[in-house]
Amino acid sequence: MELLIASAIGIMTAAGIYLVLRLRTLPVILGISLLTYAVNVFLFTSGRVTIGAPPVLRDNITTYTDPLPQALVLTAIVISFGMTAVVVMIGLGAFLGSDDDHVDDRPALPDDGSEGTS
Amino acid sequence: MTHWLIAPVVLPAILAPFIVLAARYHIGIQRVFSVVGVLILIMISGGLVWATSDGTVLLYQLGDWAAPFGIVVVGDRLSTMMVLLTVVLALFVLVYAISSGWDDRGNHFHALFQFQLMGILGAFLTGDLFNLFVFFEVLLIASYGLMIHAGGTARLRAGVQYVLFNLIGSTLFLFALGAIYAETGTLNMADLANRVALIGPEETVGIRVAAVLLLLVFAIKAALVPLHFWLPSSYAEAPAPVAALFAIMTKVGAYAIIRVYTMIFPPELAVTSGLHTTWLLPAALISLAIGMTGVLAAKKLDRLVAFSIIGSMGMVIVSIALFSPEGIAAALYYIVHSTLAGAALFLIADLVRSGRKNLDLTLQPPIAGAALTAGLYFAAAIAMAGLPPLSGFLGKLLVLDAAFDTRLMVWIWAIVLGSSLVSIVGFARAGSVLFWKATSVEVPEDAPISPAPATMSYVAIGGLVALLAAHTVFAGQMHRYTTQVAAQLFEPAPYISTVVDTPGKLSETTTEDH
Numbered sequence: 294m295e296l297l298i299a300s301a302i303g304i305m306t307a308a309g310i311y312l313v314l315r316l317r318t319l320p321v322i323l324g325i326s327l328l329t330y331a332v333n334v335f336l337f338t339s340g341r342v343t344i345g346a347p348p349v350l351r352d353n354i355t356t357y358t359d360p361l362p363q364a365l366v367l368t369a370i371v372i373s374f375g376m377t378a379v380v381v382m383i384g385l386g387a388f389l390g391s392d393d394d395h396v397d398d399r400p401a402l403p404d405d406g407s408e409g410t411s
Numbered sequence: 412m413t414h415w416l417i418a419p420v421v422l423p424a425i426l427a428p429f430i431v432l433a434a435r436y437h438i439g440i441q442r443v444f445s446v447v448g449v450l451i452l453i454m455i456s457g458g459l460v461w462a463t464s465d466g467t468v469l470l471y472q473l474g475d476w477a478a479p480f481g482i483v484v485v486g487d488r489l490s491t492m493m494v495l496l497t498v499v500l501a502l503f504v505l506v507y508a509i510s511s512g513w514d515d516r517g518n519h520f521h522a523l524f525q526f527q528l529m530g531i532l533g534a535f536l537t538g539d540l541f542n543l544f545v546f547f548e549v550l551l552i553a554s555y556g557l558m559i560h561a562g563g564t565a566r567l568r569a570g571v572q573y574v575l576f577n578l579i580g581s582t583l584f585l586f587a588l589g590a591i592y593a594e595t596g597t598l599n600m601a602d603l604a605n606r607v608a609l610i611g612p613e614e615t616v617g618i619r620v621a622a623v624l625l626l627l628v629f630a631i632k633a634a635l636v637p638l639h640f641w642l643p644s645s646y647a648e649a650p651a652p653v654a655a656l657f658a659i660m661t662k663v664g665a666y667a668i669i670r671v672y673t674m675i676f677p678p679e680l681a682v683t684s685g686l687h688t689t690w691l692l693p694a695a696l697i698s699l700a701i702g703m704t705g706v707l708a709a710k711k712l713d714r715l716v717a718f719s720i721i722g723s724m725g726m727v728i729v730s731i732a733l734f735s736p737e738g739i740a741a742a743l744y745y746i747v748h749s750t751l752a753g754a755a756l757f758l759i760a761d762l763v764r765s766g767r768k769n770l771d772l773t774l775q776p777p778i779a780g781a782a783l784t785a786g787l788y789f790a791a792a793i794a795m796a797g798l799p800p801l802s803g804f805l806g807k808l809l810v811l812d813a814a815f816d817t818r819l820m821v822w823i824w825a826i827v828l829g830s831s832l833v834s835i836v837g838f839a840r841a842g843s844v845l846f847w848k849a850t851s852v853e854v855p856e857d858a859p860i861s862p863a864p865a866t867m868s869y870v871a872i873g874g875l876v877a878l879l880a881a882h883t884v885f886a887g888q889m890h891r892y893t894t895q896v897a898a899q900l901f902e903p904a905p906y907i908s909t910v911v912d913t914p915g916k917l918s919e920t921t922t923e924d925h
Contacts, residue, residue: 313575313579318571321575322575325575325578325579325582328579328582329582329585332582332585332586332589333585335585335586335589336585336588336589336592338589338593339589339590339592339593340592340593341593359596361592362589362592365541365588365592368541368545369585372545372548372581373578373581373582375552376548376551376552376574376578376581377578379552379555379574380571380574380575380578383555383559383567383570383571383574384571386559386562386567387564387567387568387570387571390563390564390567390568391564391567391568396571396572396575397572398568398572398644
């Protein structure tokens with residue numbers, strides 16, 4: 294179980310980092326989505342992996358799973374979901390305005406500095 | 412328990428939706444509510460600074476639930492000082508935004524401005540690492556909207572870079588929080604400080620990784636080289652009042668570094684020895700050098716100011732990275748100075764832009780109202796470059812003095828003084844091209860006459876410069892206060908006991924089970 298979750302987090306993070314390093318907006322956004330999936334699972338497991346145990350108090354039950362990471366994950370999911378929507382909209386606006394979806398500064402673009410920032 | 416401590420978060424949180432819902436089509440009403448809100452915030456923050464100035468740690472437990480299970484808001488000298496700095500800056504930025512008409516060039520400027528304030532003030536006041544993340548997100552979401560305010564392709568492209576970089580930063584933050592929670596089982600800062608000290612020397616892997624990840628996140632926020640790449644484009648392309656407000660956002664990163672790495676991971680802690688205490692200082696020195704070189708190399712005024720922000724953040728982090736009371740005190744003095752000077756420079760750049768339509772550092776006809784603008788630029792540039800008589804010089808002197816006894820003293824002195832010279836040349840070159848040599852350019856007959864900026868714009872920038880002057884005149888008092896702030900930071904026991912030991916609802920029946 295631990296191996297499965299750990300390798301899932303690892304593979305998603307690796308794929309996410311690969312995609313984040315691409316030059317065009319869409320792969321970068323997909324990469325960030327993968328990274329947020331990975332971090333959500335990671336946060337979830339930070340309260341230790343317990344199977345079949347309730348997170349809230351019940352009668353006649355002695356083992357519980359830690360409820361706090363679940364609350365943290367819920368917050369993180371909501372925030373990352375909203376952020377992804379925002380970046381898709383801004384990226385779309387930039388693409389429609391300049392007909393170019395590179396995330397780095399293009400030297401040929403007018404009105405753009407050339408101090409080598411990317 | 413005082414309820415005033417939560418007011419800097421709650422008031423903007425109420426005002427912003429009110430402005431969106433009730434005053435959406437009336438820019439006048441929006442302006443009134445926004446300015447009045449910021450004025451009330453200044454009064455509340457002044458009161459909080461007064462209440463904490465004797466060393467009291469104010470605690471507010473939301474819903475009366477005790478830490479570490481409940482959410483707490485904590486105000487000590489450092490938090491309240493940063494809160495006051497933010498709202499004072501916000502007032503001048505807001506006056507400029509209104510007088511220059513920036514707030515009317517797109518929708519929802521004032522609502523986003525209030526949400527931005529809510530996020531920044533919350534980040535300064537929270538006593539919990541996860542809520543620090545949440546408030547970071549609040550201020551980032553608002554800043555995404557403000558950053559692309561008034562639209563334009565160049566601004567949207569810079570906005571994409573800004574948002575993507577910060578999303579990666581947020582993901583890193585979550586990884587760090589997960590690692591910390593897995594290691595310690597808490598995210599409350601005071602509780603963490605207790606528990607990290609209990610970690611044995613043989614099981615430090617997780618907590619060391621978490622400490623480094625957290626430092627990376629804060630370094631992204633503070634634009635520390637090599638994590639500064641998001642800053643020049645986004646600050647240069649952002650609307651001027653927004654860029655001026657963003658001058659405080661890099662300081663949120665500096666604040667978080669100060670808070671976390673004096674309380675949770677103090678420099679004498681064995682489990683994280685050899686990490687930030689070793690590597691933060693060289694990185695900060697490199698950012699100082701690169702930032703000030705960027706000032707000299709920039710081809711446009713807005714980029715120049717953005718690089719001067721990177722350089723000044725380098726100076727702040729150099730001083731923080733000494734991890735001594737003198738260093739932190741000097742850093743806090745410099746934070747106040749560089750926030751005001753950076754904001755003033757961004758607003759001055761906008762005055763120049765309104766006169767000549769671009770900010771290229773090339774010879775062009777003089778702008779309308781050039782004399783006054785040039786005077787303000789002169790004062791702000793002197794302050795930013797750290798020449799006497801303004802506060803940049805005193806701040807730099809304090810940093811150099813704090814670094815005098817340290818191991819890397821030669822490097823710190825050499826880079827601080829060398830980069831100052833480079834930045835002076837950069838600022839002088841920009842000023843002479845923009846204002847001085849411009850008078851020798853023939854104005855074409857058919858050139859459109861651009862109107863002089865509004866008087867209130869000058870009042871806003873003049874106010875910031877006047878605050879810089881006051882920061883210089885009252886440098887003795889200010890430095891005494893920042894020394895007290897630093898002393899409180901290096902004696903975290905009262906803070907920790909106030910947060911952890913204050914009982915809340917049901918506390919007497921709760922049995923602690925770690």
